[in-house]
Amino acid sequence: MRKKLSTSIYTFKTIIEGNAMYVDKTKEIYKLISTLDGQFFLARPRRFGKSLTLSTLESFFLGEKELFKGLYIYDQPCEWKKHPIIRLSMNSISSSNADELENKLSSEIDMIAEKSAIKLSLKTSDQKFKELISLLFDHIQKPVILIDEYDKPILDNILDTEEVLKIRALLKKFYGIIKACERNLRFTFITGVSKFTQVSIFSDLNNLDDITMIPDFATLCGFTQEECERYFAEWIEENAVKNEMTKIKYLEKIKETYDGIRFTEKDVTVYNPVSFTKAMEQGNFNHYWFETGTPSFLIKLLKDRDYNIIEFENLRLNSDDFSTYEVDNLKVEALLYQTGYLTIKKYQKDAGIYTLSYPNREVREAFVKYLVDYFTPVSKSKTASLVDDFRKAIQENNINDAFEVLNVFYSKIDYSIKIKREKYYQTIFYIFFSLLGYHIKTEVNTNKGRMDAVLYTDKHIYIFEFKLNKPVIEALDQIKKREYYQQFLKDSRELVLAGVSFNSETGEIKEWKIESTSKQK
Numbered sequence: 001m002r003k004k005l006s007t008s009i010y011t012f013k014t015i016i017e018g019n020a021m022y023v024d025k026t027k028e029i030y031k032l033i034s035t036l037d038g039q040f041f042l043a044r045p046r047r048f049g050k051s052l053t054l055s056t057l058e059s060f061f062l063g064e065k066e067l068f069k070g071l072y073i074y075d076q077p078c079e080w081k082k083h084p085i086i087r088l089s090m091n092s093i094s095s096s097n098a099d100e101l102e103n104k105l106s107s108e109i110d111m112i113a114e115k116s117a118i119k120l121s122l123k124t125s126d127q128k129f130k131e132l133i134s135l136l137f138d139h140i141q142k143p144v145i146l147i148d149e150y151d152k153p154i155l156d157n158i159l160d161t162e163e164v165l166k167i168r169a170l171l172k173k174f175y176g177i178i179k180a181c182e183r184n185l186r187f188t189f190i191t192g193v194s195k196f197t198q199v200s201i202f203s204d205l206n207n208l209d210d211i212t213m214i215p216d217f218a219t220l221c222g223f224t225q226e227e228c229e230r231y232f233a234e235w236i237e238e239n240a241v242k243n244e245m246t247k248i249k250y251l252e253k254i255k256e257t258y259d260g261i262r263f264t265e266k267d268v269t270v271y272n273p274v275s276f277t278k279a280m281e282q283g284n285f286n287h288y289w290f291e292t293g294t295p296s297f298l299i300k301l302l303k304d305r306d307y308n309i310i311e312f313e314n315l316r317l318n319s320d321d322f323s324t325y326e327v328d329n330l331k332v333e334a335l336l337y338q339t340g341y342l343t344i345k346k347y348q349k350d351a352g353i354y355t356l357s358y359p360n361r362e363v364r365e366a367f368v369k370y371l372v373d374y375f376t377p378v379s380k381s382k383t384a385s386l387v388d389d390f391r392k393a394i395q396e397n398n399i400n401d402a403f404e405v406l407n408v409f410y411s412k413i414d415y416s417i418k419i420k421r422e423k424y425y426q427t428i429f430y431i432f433f434s435l436l437g438y439h440i441k442t443e444v445n446t447n448k449g450r451m452d453a454v455l456y457t458d459k460h461i462y463i464f465e466f467k468l469n470k471p472v473i474e475a476l477d478q479i480k481k482r483e484y485y486q487q488f489l490k491d492s493r494e495l496v497l498a499g500v501s502f503n504s505e506t507g508e509i510k511e512w513k514i515e516s517t518s519k520q521k
Contacts, residue, residue: 005281010051012059016067026073028220039188043212045340047274049221050191054146061144084136084143090152098166126173133181142186151192194338215266222270235280242283260359262344287366315356368434425502448482472511475499
């Protein structure tokens, strides 16, 4: 019988009994559970299979062996012993302040205790947690702890520094109980989006084995290319026909749109499981993962700290940058990686340097669109027609009309966020072209200087030079004087030189001037 597809069910037992699609990840899970009383931590972006991984572990430790029939782990030498489970989903315990979080945690521990007919006598959430572990160990069996999205209460309040520090202190005490009770536990698995380090939450839980960037677990969450083609073969064949494409071309587009996410130094990428499954189900190439939530706090941090968004195309971090993440000293670069908006593209082992960029077209286009909506608040109903007008103007090499459209967006930028620096206007320019899917490079080096931007289309190459509060002729003269066009003269496409002058007082493009390179030959 054909499997059912679902992106809204995260319970392993429901998936198996309902004949829904389950991509077998039990080989990696077997590596985890076969260790002696292991305690693990895994950070992955949202909607990436963390909850299903915890549910699979729960079914294993409940001894539900028959659910695993046909999966890798079923035939392995495992002890299918039933253990009491302490499972906490911090998504459901999310709170706006520390007092509310304490009350919800305390109530949650009480409910878990009641299921095992245990009555707790202590008052605070951390002491109840410790008491529950002790009583389960004494009267039933070594318990298993499964905590999902441990950092959700922090991320929900990340911009309220005063309150988030109180929440951090509360969680530090609560999670610290796990280490204190280590000898009474069979297994611990904690997931989240980020890992707070040093004197933060995990300082009292430093015995956790962090598998986030361990190559052996690179594909524990997400679908590999081989898994996609093996498990979803029927849908791939059908969708290729539906989209009037060959199977090869369809797979190429699916890969370009949803693949490319890499979590470790191991050169292996995965698809976002939600996006890929939805694409199989619907037969199109929509932006599914991004629609499940918008990174509003990330955008605010990017703007407040004046980050150069252009650098996200080729961002370099060293190994330490991935583990220096504190609520009172947020590093946006690491946060963008941990939340899935940037991914590892290259790793230089000898230098310990990671090169990051957008993982795929879905993430890149959706993130850039969100930036446009945030920085240039043109009404959404008007944006679609303006974008279409702009695309047509570029296709027809009608730069004057294109700049008229651009000026609508520049003029709508709130005066309070207009910055009197050329870099800001260059960034908006880059964001807008990227939104349309054009290949645009900025800060392009030559032997005589650096070009502000180069735009590539099927028929043209545009060289842009920007000036702030200066005559546009200075921008055009700089391109010609430094002969920025020389490296493109052998290209068959027509070369167009474009000088652009911005007015910092109005925030608009003051004037522009274009010339064909035929005048330079």
